[in-house]
Amino acid sequence: MKYYQPQSVNEAIEIAYSSQGIFLAGGTDLVLQMQKRKIQPKALIDLGRIPELHEIKETKEYIEIGSMATFSEMGKSKLIAEKASSLWLACQTMGSPQIRNQATIGGNLGNCSPAADGLPPLLALGTEAVLISGEGEKQMPLADLLGQTPLLSPGTLIVGFKIPKIHLLSGFAKLGRREALAIARLSVAVALELDGSKVGNVRVALGAVGRRAFLSDSLAHVLSQREFNESWLELGISQIQGVVRAALGDRASAPYKRVAVAGVFREAVASLRRQGGLDK
Amino acid sequence: MKKRGIGLGCAWYGTGYGNGFPDVSSAFVEIHDDGSATVLTGAVDVGQGSNSIFAQIAAEELGLRAEDICVNTADTDVTPDSGTSAATRQTYNTGNAVLKAVRQAKSRLLIYAAREFSCPTPEGIELKSGYIGVKGDPSRRMILGDMVFKARLNGERLISAESSTARSTPVDLTTGQGAPYWPYSFGCQAAEVEVDTETGKVKVLKVIAVHDVGKALNPTQVEGQIAGGVTQGIGYALLEELELQKGMIKNPAFSSYLIPTALDVPKIEAYFVEEAEESGPYGAKGLGEPAMLPTVAAVINAIDDAVGVRITSLPATPEKILQALAEKKEELG
Amino acid sequence: MMVIECIVNDKKYVLEVDPQERLLDVLRNHLGLLGTKEGCGEGECGACTVILDGKTVNSCLVLAGQAHNSVITTIEGVGNRQSPHPVQKAFVEVGAVQCGFCTPGMVLSAKNLLDKNPHPSDEEIGVALSGNLCRCTGYDKILRAVKLAAEEGK
């Protein structure tokens, strides 16, 4: 097996084309799958040495996060804490310190586990994914990308994410079996705009409810343009339980998850309120 | 909603192999020319710290520090059989064997020293702080090593082999009557939990553990056993379960067979009661297993106290708790 | 095979490795640094924790190639009997060591925490050690030891 460490995105794309190798981000999932021989790549293209992929920065319209930003880096970023707090929250509880130091947001999307911690917040925040391949660079809503099968065509590199600076308030909660090193059994990210006491443009994304994280259109519809109060919360709970019911059907985990999502939604909203300084 | 509750659990535990099985430990001891000593025993230190306990026992008897004792264990070419490191038996059983062996090796030295000090009986001799001398007469003492060296030049060999056997009888096969174990250890724990009634998640906030140890030979190690036991007990009560499908383990990995992490452990307060067990070394009895027993009961009882549901099958998963809450709601109409 | 260069415990190495090899195997098999333990091979237990470029990682999830041009600290590079690291000293004094299999990884996670945050809160200590499983101690004395090491550093 060949091992490459390109210094630039273009170099990486070229190597991918010529070697038919696969991209290695943090490696916390890929290395395991290689150990178990579930994946036996012809070549590995380690993206760790491409400086631009590590950047976390603010531009006029976006918070931009390079695909190789680790969960620790995001979790320590003041920018993300202030302007993408649901993502920041997800970074605090993902895996363990060691995993957070290694795992990247790009890898989280590339591996695309149903329980991927980073995806529901990015979805709720209306994130655009930036991809590049031999055919050039393109930008598309993450929600659309997650609707595609396969997720990425071979040789496509995830460059990073652009979070529009619209949703100043966002929250996240995750239900795991234990307090650390827990795979999400359910996760909920909520983002919204608050105009006085009225909420607009609500976006709710769920993780570990089905094959991939998804954004719920129906929740967005029902919960937008209302007073932000207790009855809004209760409406949200009953609606999200319906969403989980519909998404899980008769899967073994359904009876539990469709009830438990109430507590997760409540906590996600509570975290949003705290982040927004609404509970002081 | 998050609700809090507190639960109590008591337990008892008969230590040793029990049921009349010959529960024997052995130890060899040699006191060296400089007064330091080596203890050989088959007992394995599996991490619980038995080697330190044996060093402390030998040091106590010889008036030395624990670090003056070499404890070499569990090499079948070298050490005598001391039974398994299980059944909460090494402190008690092998501790007794070491104590007997050290006293035996020491007894020759005492006899020799009594002659040296013109003391009519070895009862009048004591070993303390690296010295050997006449009890109550600080002017008549000698560095222990010097006395041992002298004794050896005069042909004394301060070596010994001893065994200790726990008392136990088989129970009657038709009535179960008998005295199968000795001694028994006791303990109780209180657990405070918080139950999320929406997700069914249980968080253990605090555990108070009080255990009967006869005598704490090393309080640090007693506390260590208790905290370790409590944590395993929490895993047993809430997290751990081997999922079997037609005899096949579906979760043979630490990512799917979950044990508690540092963040799953509550504040643990460990206390112990010291009421000497006459048959134990310095009154000690074992604690390894008893430390984890009451936890599961304390947690399960605390869940009931918090939300009024009785979980009867382990582990108390969020699924089981939510289901029990739903059933309770139905019952109440 | 590929050649990697790295600095391990202040010593520079140039090694020929299979790129699929894990850093854990490189440390144990090529360099004989056996203090780094393998408990699960899937990044769950933290027994193989090392500090790579200032961050703790599970060396069972890092490929040799990823360690190219990096600076690594293993337990062998932390302290010794003549001058133990404050964390090591505290672990012994408090009684945070039982079977000892998790200990090297725990010490490295704790050291790394204190390097970056010399006065951590109890919660920060718990989080810093949450990727290191221990089955013997119940973590209680380990958490206390880290706290003691931090206090002694004040």
Place this chain on the structure above:
Amino acid sequence: MKTEVVGSRALREDSWGKVFGQTKFPADVNLPNQIYGVVVRSPHPHARILNINSEEAMKLEGVAVVLTANDVPHNSHGVLFRDQPVIADYVRMVGDPVAVVGGETMEIAREAAERIRVDYEILPAIFDPEEAMKPEVPPLHPELQSTNVLYHLPIRRGSMEEGWAKADVVVEQVYKTQHVDHAFLQPEAVLAYLDERGHMVVQTATQYAHYDRGEIAHALGFRYSQVQVKTLAVGGAFGGREDISLQIIAALLALKTQRPVKMENTREESFYSHSKRHPMTMYYKTGAAKDGKLVAMQAKIIGDAGAYSSWSINVLRKSAVHATGPYEIPNVEIDSFAVFTNNPYTGAMRGFGAAQTVLAYESQMDLLAKKLGISPLEIRLRNCFQVGSITATGQELTSSVPLDQCLAKIAPYFRREVETP
């Protein structure tokens, strides 16, 4: 008695080596020219082995040897009965070793293990102990018992009729516990070699070196004096290192190849190569009088022994003896059973049978307290053992029974918390 060193917080000598990473666990020792052993395990819970084809494995360069049941001089081991094969030709659980490969590297040995083809005649398997204990079910170990009930201990004390007559409140409940793994952090590992004396030296982590020596000597046909088991640092045990795991297999490979042999379990292999905590189903009925005194208890305890006996008899005995909890009950009827199934075998684990019954008897105490309208603390204080108490097995507790003192220490905390609204 006044003591100085005993009772002090003396430091553990071994902890220094452990904090510096110097301590040698079995995975950390190696010898020049060693080969690596890997076990092929059965994916079936109950099967007869018809044929093992190792041709493809032997074709691989660097494969030293493949061993099967026929290669073991005395193919059995076990703590109570030698009912467990070193290498099975008849499989009773998933994970039974059916072949062993020795290779020049761990990778070669693993690759070769995957190439071994085993033909099984799959036999009907049983997983529910209550099913398995029915007399018409064929026994898994006919050489030990004519049914799958390996052990039954009845405990009878007093008169149940009188007991129930005195009971003002009765609670009846079924409790279940699960299979639990020891999850010690250090997976099993062994280094085995013949030394210059011709003795078999086995360096490993075990709970009982002398037992291991006996089992290795028995299986290989050696004198005890020619087998040395040297225990290295043990990375946690909790009962999971009581039975033999890799020790005999490694020694056998060393004997057959006359080379040092290293074996290391992966975590997954570890799950399959040691015992588990017994799951138990416990049927409990307990009665108390109005004054809070326990008057009668009836319990039926069924423990899943899995495929081999290991310590099951002793474990279920311990369950029975401790089934009342630390309380005086004059009228008691307990029946405890250990039952073979095709589940992973169960054996010793911290608590050893007493860790299951505590769920049952302490739950019963709280349920009774609720019915009686007294506090959980009160009902325990009224019934707990004291010096002079008689247990369900008729044993008089003659000294050091300070449960009341333990409860007294915990009481203030408990009362305070209870009073908090």
